């Protein structure tokens with residue numbers, strides 16, 4: 001039957017992977033809560049607009065809030081295999097080969113997460129040094145970066161979880177165990 | 183794409199010039215392309231400037247300044263106001279009652295102040311080729327004719343920059359921030375009652391379809407303007423031989439700066455011509471009516487002077503110098 | 515120096531190879547373009563651009579409708595609202611052969627009229643309709659093909675994120691673009707319904723008739739849609755009455771769905787949490803792809819592929835119409851690999867100036883122009899044609915985003931079946947493109963009527 005993106009039954013995870021999965025889930029929900037906050041600001045702005053009093057700076061708060069929320073969703077995507085893949089060419093691949101592909105994908109994700117973490121750290125320092133602000137509320141742009149850096153660190157952790165779970169299957173051990181990212 | 187080894191003849195120095203507008207914008211075809219061609223010609227064909235319009239090298243317009251600082255691209259043309267807070271000194275030229283009606287004089291004045299070092303602290307990490315402004319914010323109104331500041335009370339007006347937001351507030355209206363592409367539908371539906379933007383924006387956004395009145399102060403008077411820059415990555419500039427630097431400098435001197443002012447004036451004239459042809463009413467306020475606006479806007483200058491004080495900038499000195507230089511060049 | 519075409523084709527081959535080996539599409543794009551740019555212009559440049567690129571891309575205001583409409587869809591699904599929409603359509607159409615699939619198309623069109631994204635439409639209506647189609651024993655190909663195709667109505671029927679992006683690039687009037695998209699969108703709905711009718715005529719077992727519905731049941735199903743219609747009317751009505759733009763409209767939509775679901779007692783904390791998790795999965799995936807697409811765009815611009823193609827076309831001496839056909843064909847081919855938004859972002863800045871030149875300049879009137887249209891009208895017409903062909907990329911292999919989304923919802927249907935099921939809809943779309951090419955008036959009459 002059908003199952004839903006990002007909401008499959010997760011593999012049983014214990015120890016550090018279990019703790020990581022829980023933290024990533026909570027972080028994604030925190031991002032969701034932020035998205036609800038952005039929704040509230042925009043809805044309030046609409047209602048305020050009808051009475052001639054739109055929320056000042058709703059535009060820039062939306063940009064910032066959605067960006068931070070979207071980053072918070074990335075570890076959850078990695079953990080639940082929500083990132084789309086084309087399985088059309090490898091539909092008949094063995095379980096071990098599927099795990100090997102998943103392993104390669106996890107390595108790329110891990111590398112990307114760490115690289116972006118490093119680069120966006122530098123980006124945050126730039127934003128602070130040059131004093132970037134939003135136009136209406138003069139909110140410093142760098143304020144958006146610390147939660148994003150946490151998201152990227154969690155993305156690295158999620159990629160590590162995928163990697164650890166795919167490795168035994170890829171090596172031909174632990175048949176039927178684990179469930180790497182689809 | 184990398185500089186050819188010594189001794190190679192053609193195009194030893196290739197530059198990527200990145201900007202936000204499309205290739206059919208006058209800023210691209212009438213300003214950036216001729217400027218790049220002049221540099222290439224001055225260099226005897228040793229320089230090649232590739233222009234990438236519409237953010238084709240990635241990122242959003244506010245990132246242009248980072249891109250040139252970091253060497254992601256070699257040259258940029260950008261709107262200073264997209265990164266509020268980064269160019270506090272140059273902002274003086276955007277103020278109402280400082281910029282009044284003459285983009286040519288303002289261009290010459292701001293580049294003179296740049297050369298004298300008065301604006302230098304705004305541009306760390308980049309080498310400015312030239313600065314310029316557009317012809318100034320006019321009042322483009324959906325269906326309400328504006329003749330006095332009181333006519334604007336309580337209206338929603340779209341704002342592009344923070345100094346423009348102060349202008350709107352000073353006139354008793356409410357500034358509404360929205361991206362440029364949202365403006366036509368917002369005007370059509372009355373989400374905003376008008377926008378303070380130059381006439382030059384009329385053709386690309388078809389503002390004439392969504393407004394009834396194009397209002398400016400006497401003698402092409404405007405409510406402030408917006409500053410732009412063409413800048414090069416500092417390390418790239420420092421590494422250029424003197425004759426190549428000269429090719430850039432010669433293409434960007436006072437003669438060119440004056441020409442840029444005329445280019446933007448012409449684009450503005452074209453825009454208002456289009457609106458009038460479409461049946462819109464082009465209103466030029468009388469000197470008396472204009473004086474009422476100038477009086478209402480005077481506190482904006484004071485607000486700015488007060489605000490930049492926190493950054494250790496003597497705003498009043500910049501205002502005085504900018505006014506004096508604009509006056510000098512307007513008289514030429 | 516290797517020439518641009520060789521480089522570009524090489525990069526696309528590498529991209530397809532990685533995707534074929536199950537590399538997530540976003541990471542495949544990031545990897546190929548990141549390494550490509552670093553190789554071309556040095557790694558320092560790439561590293562510097564990464565300081566701001568991701569934040570810049572994720573904070574684009576016009577994209578903020580995407581997570582909001584995904585959330586609205588997820589909440590609506592949990593609250594049973596999109597279900598009600600489908601049920602009502604099914605109550606009227608279900609007894610026809612293939613009727614439940616037709617109902618899915620109708621429901622997709624309804625959802626598309628408030629949603630600016632095809633992926634959100636596909637995933638929202640897929641969640642609702644796929645289980646029903648499976649219950650009616652529809653063939654996997656028809657069921658998933660219908661929803662993958664129906665999802666594109668999210669873009670074809672305004673509001674449409676892709677159309678907004680197009681209007682930004684070519685400086686077209688967004689209101690005009692939305693008006694222009696309306697009639698072609700309705701034609702798409704009619705053609706899709708026709709495709710289903712033809713499909714089940716040829717293969718009756720693929721789309722069995724639904725159960726007989728009593729008059730009372732039909733009445734109940736129709737009444738059940740009232741909250742949905744009210745929400746849709748408030749959201750759409752708000753946009754057209756000028757109360758708000760798409761992003762605030764999406765926010766109002768989320769709020770209203772939450773209100774209805776809560777009042778009906780269907781949306782409690784566990785459902786809210788589930789909806790947020792689904793939103794996180796879908797939106798995170800879309801945003802990561804947008805980042806990958808942006809990096810691909812940068813790489814392609816840097817090797818000069820779009821510029822070179824545009825220059826070649828302009829200098830080729832081909833007639834305007836042939837050039838237009840070639841451009842559309844190029845978009846269809848590119849659409850096999852790239853997502854619609856990135857294609858618009860990649861190609862239009864270079865193609866549109868070529869068309870302007872061929873037409874006779876930016877201020878050219880209809881008389882004496884290359885296409886027999888003023889440049890303004892050409893802008894609108896080309897925008898709708900480009901919208902249709904880039905949207906086709908969502909359902910063409912190997913990278914067909916809608917097909918992927920639907921496949922992730924229907925794990926028991928092999929993706930190849932979905933691509934097979936979507937093929938007849940692709941054919942219908944080609945017919946529609948031909949219609950609009952021959953009769954530009956279909957696109958232009960509403961803007962001419964209403965815009966003056």
Ligand code: NA
Nearest residue numbers: 626629668671
């Ligand atoms: Na839509």
Ligand code: NA
Nearest residue numbers: 849850907913
């Ligand atoms: Na495709």
